[in-house]
Amino acid sequence: MTFDEQLKLETQIYLKKSFHGLTALSLGLLLLLLLSRPVFLYREIPLSTMLLAMLPLLSIIVFFSPVNKLLFRRDDSIELLFVALFFSWLIFISSLLFYSVNFIHAATSIIDILVLAFGISLLPSRNMFFSSVVVLCAFHLGINFIYISGVDIDVWADSLRLACFVLILLAGHKVSEKWFKRAITKEVDNQRLIKELEELSTQDGLTKIANRRHFDNVINQEIAHSERTKQPLAIILIDIDFFKKLNDSLGHQEGDKCLINFANMLKNIANRPRDICARYGGEEFILLLAETDLEGAIVVAEKVKQQLERLAIAHPDSSVSDKVTVSQGIAVFKSGMSEDQLCHLADEKLYQVKRTSRNYFAY
Structure with a gap:
């Protein structure tokens, strides 16, 4: 996974978790306002009016869980939920201020909390972070200047306090954004390292096809599947004829090239999803052919x-051809066979060819 893909994934995960936290905070604030209504000066606001103003917020909070299963299928769905929650709060505060100017103290306190909460929740989404902070601050200042008449409040001091708070939040966002991206970079590096280690444990270093360890793991699974479903299973053990002579006459570099080219050819032949092409050891290769009977093998x-004849890899010291050839042993799984028994049968068929003719196969 690339850095951009991981960044997008981690951003979505962070925003979803943050939205859960923000809805919980919103519910807590609403309950606190309801409980404190009889005590504070905005008690003249009818309870029915408060509950009506809360409806958009409560709808998002209550119906968030069932809705998110549908909305989260889209990449931008979580951002839409943030926008809905954000404007629901603005509508709620505006509605109560319309009924009572005494709600101004509670309103500005709620906005301060929302600035911090939305700022933290929208940390990875820079555009939404700045938009929410700017709108909330403008809303806060607007409340101060519009409702200043008859209200005992130092507007300029409050505005300066809000500005300092926002500057601190913006500085924190810059630091946190760097930390967030650095953490993702580290995660991407870790994933790449894990992938490389997994490949090393299952892949042959020279030919880049499966190694014997991976083959041993897969064949046991395929044997169990064949026993259960009664589907056929075949393997072909392949040995490059007179490979040692090729190494001696042309050198190990040419020998390695021969192995790599042959492995690539086998990989193209065994190309079904469950087929396995593996280096069995030295110049030996093995094909695992799932749901394949003797005729198919x-x-x-x-x-x-x-295809090896078409590849025409030169072999000056071969006793059967001037090109590289292979001997093959085919074995078909029979119920009750173990991995060792199946591979031993293929090995016997292979050496039957090597003893008699080479450049052919036995079954």
């Missing part, structure tokens, strides 16, 4: 022989 063995 023979077709694959013929294809290996024909």
